[in-house]
Amino acid sequence: MDKSQFINAIAQEQESLRRFLCVLCGGDSFTADDLAQEALLKAYLSFGKFEGRSRFSTWLFRIAYNCFYDRQARLAGDAAEPLRPDHEKEADESADASSAFAYQDLYMAIRSLPYAEQAVILLFYMEDKSVKDIESITGMPSGTIRSHLSRGRQHLRKFLEGQR
Template identity: 35%
Template structure:
């Protein structure tokens, strides 16, 4: 796969736009998924993923090849998401009560899927809760957790994406996991 990627990058540098379409096809789902998990909004994630590919295309000559193309692309997408999160100010809360209702929240207004067996519902609630808790983590821990456990990148790849030494990456993953453990311990005690 690496030789295919390198071949496509070489073709893009030579002016072959179709080769870049091949790169987009290979990475579009992964980049979108990363952006979605970082910003939590599908429309923003689509825009950010598209912007990441535009920047990669425009700056393809800056890709040195000293590490994987995917690492370089993840770095572009991660930086775009972090910039977006820093600029974004929360304008509403899904937990806030909707004015004029008796306790209804935005969460309660989200359309539900067809009824599922109880176990599947519980599993989905756990995944949703985990995603919400990940979104509450400081961005430096959230990014490390997502790259490690969702995108399944190695510590070295995460180090390149985040432009940090591997020991710092390990620390951020550890602290992110510890923060998530604390939340789940509180939930377990309250039940």
């Protein structure tokens, strides 16, 4: 693959990547786009490390997921607090209110879940990734992914029934 082919490949993947990050960031499309740009630049610089064992999109999502978690750790560090599990449930204060309002139902449905569960739910239901792909992206074992999916499903079922 050369540079122009790489750019064409990421042009095809950027939409789903930005969408995934946007929901993880609680609707903040500006932060999501910054993260997506950071992830894609990292992918460009480290393309030599892509061994082709997973799909290109899986590899990109992995880098993006790691960028998101690094950002969360930086924010927690800036707040001079150690990153705790309940940090994962705090609302993103920089979320773009207009975007969040437009797709509020989805954010309302998943916002109380820890980020790890949100990521698994979004990758499975929104991005149609397989459990194996999610394993590669998040680095979690398949058992953990399945239990996150199970808890996430129960949560979403309650939410949807509450809406009826």
